[in-house]
Amino acid sequence: MPTKKDIGKAYLNYYTHEDENIQKPKKRGGVVRRLKRAFSVARNKGYLALKYGAVNGASSLTKLAGLYAYLQPILKSTLDFDAMYLRIRSGAKLLEIGCGSGRQLEIFRKLGWQAEGLDLDPKAVEIASARGLTIHFGSLEEQHFLGRSFDAVVSSHVIEHVHDPVGLLRECGRILKLDGKLVIITPNTSSWGHMWFRSHWLALDPPRHLHLFNSISLRRAAEEAGLKVLRLTSTVRDADGLFRASRDIQRTKRHVWGIRHSLGLRRWSRALQWAEWLLLQVGLDRGEELMMICGPNDENIRHCSR
Structure with a gap:
């Protein structure tokens, strides 16, 4: 496992360095x-x-x-992700941990949140700040946010990158308001894609992914952090893209981000995505992503108030 000192070398050419806000020519x-x-x-x-x-x-x-x-359940999974599975509270404070170049943060702001972002990557922070977004640089612990100061904290595909995931969850719980919600999204090692592609599964992503979870271990991490798990499920959002990327790795040992695959391969991966969605309907936890919603633990709150 890379040390905290060296892990930055793995992100020198990361996808969050791309400014997705650049206007591309539109097809009339x-x-x-x-x-x-x-x-x-x-x-x-x-x-x-x-x-x-x-x-x-x-x-x-x-x-x-x-x-x-x-x-349209496949489209629905993408739209649910855009809202981060949260009922929107106009003007309420939301913090996105690992905001990258700020694409998702802009969506939160348009939806009505008073949204702020946080990232460790200076290049990504530079791009996000240029969009006029409120961005904090550094780790969550380094910000010293006041306790109970956010109505929502969200983090998509970040917890697998940190050296101390339980510590991150514990700090999220500290800054969350008593009626607030924490949303964590991370790859699911029990997914159909992992079973299918094994060591070629894109979401393994060494050396950047330090800790990977299934539903059991993610729940355990949240409970160790003093959080109450309100919902824990898996989703098929973007599973078709993950299947194509994993197939690239399986055949060529690498995947190039943004590559345009053939129509036949796109149809094949979409068929697999639908098959995975059917597995979820019969109760099998085989989605490519885990989605967990937590809140402060009532017992911990009562204990602290005594």
Whole structure:
């Protein structure tokens, strides 16, 4: 395992160094393409308004379009991730740990959160700050945030990168308000993809991933940190991309981010994603990601107040 002193060398060319906010030329297309794009935007906004209370001024017609997303479970998994599975509280304080270049943080802000970000990578912090976002540089412990100061703390694919995951969860619990929520997303070692690709599974990602979890070990880490697990499940979000990347590693020993795969391979990976979704419907914990929602432990709160 890399030491804390050396781990930064593994991130010199990490994907969070890309500024995703750079405007790319848009395909103008015809009337049909524009109508499809307009419907997709309305559908997504409507779903987020219906399920999570997004304060984006969604009209009744937009919400009607949002009902269509409930019929698309793969799309639904992506939209749930955009909201980070949290009911939106307009103006409430949210901290994203490991915000990278700030793409997700901008989504939180548009949804209505008073969102701040935190990252250890100076290049990523530079890119995110250039977007006008509130960004803190360094580890969570180094910020010395006041206790009970955030309504929500979220962290996507970060806990597997840290040397002390229980310590990170404990500090998250300290800064969380008594009615606040902590959301953790991380790869699932019990996933179908890991069983299928074994040592070629993309989410192993050595040497950056220091600790990997299944639902049992992630729950145990949260409980050791003094948190109460409110929900713990696995999802198929972006599983098709992970399947394609893992196949690249299996065949060529490497994966190039952003590569355009063939139509046949994209259809194959999407079929696997649907098969994995079916496994979840029969109660098998085989999704590629774990999603855990925690809150402060009531017993710990009562003990501290005595």
